[in-house]
Amino acid sequence: MAHKEKSLDNEVNLVPFISLLSVLICSLLLSAVWIQIGAMEVKQSVGGQAQTDSKKNPVVFARFLKDGDVEFRLKDAGKISRKLKIVKLDGIDGKLNIEATASHIGELVKQVPGLNMALIQPNSDSLYENIIKLMDQFRENGVADLGISPL
């Protein structure tokens, strides 16, 4: 019996595979979440701590006034010019003046090297957006330990 030689070069049919991939891509594109949500962390003190236990580190207090105005007060910063100790920055159209805030915090960090802590004191009318923007500016300038005081 003479047999014809069978060809061993079989091609895989790629068309159904491509169809399957196309359907998968379409469904994944439709269900994909394009908005990236992050978190802005704040550490709140729970309970009390004896005053003698705590070492005095420089702290900046950022108090919200009306219409996005913010007053910065430095505490326990040692010898520093009076101009930097208390600074009031006016807001723009009820919003935080981001450029002025960023440059002021940058200056504070430059003048007070150990500055790593900030306490934000909003008032009842302060906008949540402004509070987050201020926190963001602090974090950008390396002030990582943030706290927010309740009313």
Next chain:
Amino acid sequence: MLVRESVISETAKESPLLMASTLKPQSGGVGRVMMAGVMLTSLVDAFSILVIYLLVSSSNSGEMLYISKDMVLPDARQTTVLERTTIVKVEDDKYFIEEKEVPAKSLVTTLLDIRETLEKSGDKTKESLTIQADKRSKYSLLNAVILASSHAGFSDIKFAVLAN
């Protein structure tokens, strides 16, 4: 020249691109084939990469927060990765803990119950709480949540923001 005279000429595979050419096919065959074959391999490769990328990105994002249409989260650049913790939502002057409406007066007791349950289960995120609110909200609304969380022992507060 070298290729033509050496062993390589016998063993080298013919270029599939040249074989597929309609103008001057170099398949070694006698007749010209006027049908162009589409190169599907590269297309399959590209599709596979796309599918893997989309699968990975969709599994990473995870739907942790349900954001309603009217709610706009504030945006920030210095953000951390959002982890699954107890979620308190402030929407239309109402408070929701894990999507369940809670009156302002009961915030502390509800959060205390949650904290107790988390402590019993040994959850790592027992001290964390995520606040989700519209960027136009006033602090007077958020204040109740911050006070309640401090009372209930949640020391790590995370504000949900849009990462830039």
